[in-house]
Amino acid sequence: MGEEFNKYGLSRYIPENVRRQIRKESGFGCVICGGAFITYEHIDPTFAEAREHDPQKMTLLCWGCHGRVTKGVWSKDKVRSAQQAPITFRNGCANDAFDFRDPFELFLGNNHFQDVSCIVRKSSGEEWLKIEPPEDPEAPPRINAKFYGFDGLPDLEIIGNEWTCSTDVWDLRTEGNRIEVYKAKNQLLLRLKAKPPHGLGIQYLKMLFLDTGIEVGNDGKVDFIIKGKKPFNIDSSMVSGADSVFLVP
Numbered sequence: 328m329g330e331e332f333n334k335y336g337l338s339r340y341i342p343e344n345v346r347r348q349i350r351k352e353s354g355f356g357c358v359i360c361g362g363a364f365i366t367y368e369h370i371d372p373t374f375a376e377a378r379e380h381d382p383q384k385m386t387l388l389c390w391g392c393h394g395r396v397t398k399g400v401w402s403k404d405k406v407r408s409a410q411q412a413p414i415t416f417r418n419g420c421a422n423d424a425f426d427f428r429d430p431f432e433l434f435l436g437n438n439h440f441q442d443v444s445c446i447v448r449k450s451s452g453e454e455w456l457k458i459e460p461p462e463d464p465e466a467p468p469r470i471n472a473k474f475y476g477f478d479g480l481p482d483l484e485i486i487g488n489e490w491t492c493s494t495d496v497w498d499l500r501t502e503g504n505r506i507e508v509y510k511a512k513n514q515l516l517l518r519l520k521a522k523p524p525h526g527l528g529i530q531y532l533k534m535l536f537l538d539t540g541i542e543v544g545n546d547g548k549v550d551f552i553i554k555g556k557k558p559f560n561i562d563s564s565m566v567s568g569a570d571s572v573f574l575v576p
């Protein structure tokens with residue numbers, strides 16, 4: 328990172344409302360490759376020559392693509408074309424992949440599960456959050472989960488450890504190994520925290536799995552809201568070696 332201010336006195340700090348606008352207009356991922364761990368790129372003028380953080384002249388690049396542009400491997404023209412037609416919108420999502428190894432642990436709020444094959448199973452057989460064992464001893468365990476908003480759309484999906492986030496959400500924020508998905512301003516749907524290589528934490532969640540509400544609060548408690556039944560919650564439980572953790576009607 329160079330100077331904090333450029334020659335025009337412009338700070339490197341980009342105001343949050345400008346950052347969100349750039350994220351939204353870029354489909355929440357690198358406009359060239361779709362990668363979801365991103366940095367903000369001043370296309371033209373560059374940061375050194377910029378007088379303001381103008382979202383029209385900025386976009387998102389992942390660290391890999393940003394490095395190629397900064398080192399002159401790729402041109403600013405390539406970035407400009409990608410800004411006009413981001414790959415994220417063509418794919419409908421931004422994406423990245425988790426780095427997991429056995430033994431794998433899942434943290435759902437302050438509850439802790441190990442060696443389980445799924446977290447929720449409905450009596451009709453549908454499963455939510457499946458953990459498949461490695462295909463061979465060197466391979467990773469495979470995590471599969473869909474996180475739906477109350478509108479029934481899967482906003483973030485994990486398939487075999489690769490995750491995608493829909494370009495239709497209000498915001499996707501990635502910071503370090505934390506991923507947050509917002510349905511609307513101040514309406515958080517999901518906060519994931521990867522703990523590579525042995526764990527994934529679901530720190531916040533407000534979703535509907537078919538007709539079952541699954542909510543993880545900031546206090547770490549997990550509430551299950553089941554149609555026609557009294558809701559129940561779990562707190563600080565630990566389950567190891569089970570086929571499914573919760574059976575719901």
Ligand SMILES: [Zn+2]
Pocket residue numbers: 357358359360361362388389390391392393
């Ligand atoms: Zn990229």
